[in-house]
Amino acid sequence: MVAQAIVEAIAYPAVGAALDIERVCHSFDIDGAELPVLDDVSLVVEPGEFVALLGPSGCGKSTLLRLIAGLDKPRSGTLREDDSRIKGPHPSRVVVFQDPTLFPWRSVWDNVALGLEAQGILKSQRQRVDAALDLVGLSGFRNAYPHQLSGGMAQRVALARALVNDPKVMVLDEPLGKLDSLTRITMQAEIVALWQRKGFTTLLVTHDAEEALFLANRVIVLSDRPARIKADIAVNRPYPRHRGDPYLADLRKQILGLLGLDAIW
Numbered sequence: 001m002v003a004q005a006i007v008e009a010i011a012y013p014a015v016g017a018a019l020d021i022e023r024v025c026h027s028f029d030i031d032g033a034e035l036p037v038l039d040d041v042s043l044v045v046e047p048g049e050f051v052a053l054l055g056p057s058g059c060g061k062s063t064l065l066r067l068i069a070g071l072d073k074p075r076s077g078t079l080r081e082d083d084s085r086i087k088g089p090h091p092s093r094v095v096v097f098q099d100p101t102l103f104p105w106r107s108v109w110d111n112v113a114l115g116l117e118a119q120g121i122l123k124s125q126r127q128r129v130d131a132a133l134d135l136v137g138l139s140g141f142r143n144a145y146p147h148q149l150s151g152g153m154a155q156r157v158a159l160a161r162a163l164v165n166d167p168k169v170m171v172l173d174e175p176l177g178k179l180d181s182l183t184r185i186t187m188q189a190e191i192v193a194l195w196q197r198k199g200f201t202t203l204l205v206t207h208d209a210e211e212a213l214f215l216a217n218r219v220i221v222l223s224d225r226p227a228r229i230k231a232d233i234a235v236n237r238p239y240p241r242h243r244g245d246p247y248l249a250d251l252r253k254q255i256l257g258l259l260g261l262d263a264i265w
Helices: 061-069 108-112 114-119 126-135 151-163 181-198 209-215 246-258
Strands: 019-030 033-045 050-054 076-081 093-096 169-173 201-206 218-222 229-234
Touching: 019 061, 033 061, 033 229, 050 061, 050 209, 061 093, 061 169, 061 201, 093 151, 108 114, 108 126, 108 151, 114 126, 114 151, 126 151, 151 181, 181 209, 201 209, 209 218, 209 246, 218 246, 229 246
Parallel strands: 050 201, 050 218, 093 169, 169 201
Antiparallel strands: 019 033, 019 076, 218 229
């Protein structure tokens, strides 16, 4: 379980950043041929929003997240964080992938400490590692190694590794995709709790319409590749949300219709 109290040991509590994605196009060069991936994508995300990106497999969702994180540069268009152009990776924007990518030879504590270690501030900021582990409910596993963890616990370590940097933007690329259904439901609730507690802006890529509606303030539906925005859907429901809510069921039907799947649901 995620710790119930706000952990004050993490220095400088994060406040979500605004994101401005303006007319972004992107493509890949494959064997000398250009493969368009994103086509004129524009999107404004307010500070502290939780936005889910939903679309067909391979449409360009993860590519857009990589551009926002600064891991790649767009072929054209601009991306800004709080009016500053995104030109590369920055500790204010952190990514949690589907695979936790933990170093097997490092303990849980040492895996979480990686970001601070890379910045050269671990010695003076060790309490932030302890606080991040407390926040995701893993204080008792600080000395464990990745092979001793369940899939859900390993993903919590990945979240703690991101949280220790006090991010303004959390980028989640299908972080629950490999978990069993029960663990996935639990982790969804924990991600909402972390987002509400810390206030970072969150972007989530998922193939699961129900997950998007359970977690996000807004759901952006993308077209087939090259991706364009087909719909920007506000989810006007308070938290905690309930999966049997008829309002969410109607929105899910609408989203599946946009994806061409309503006839087989």
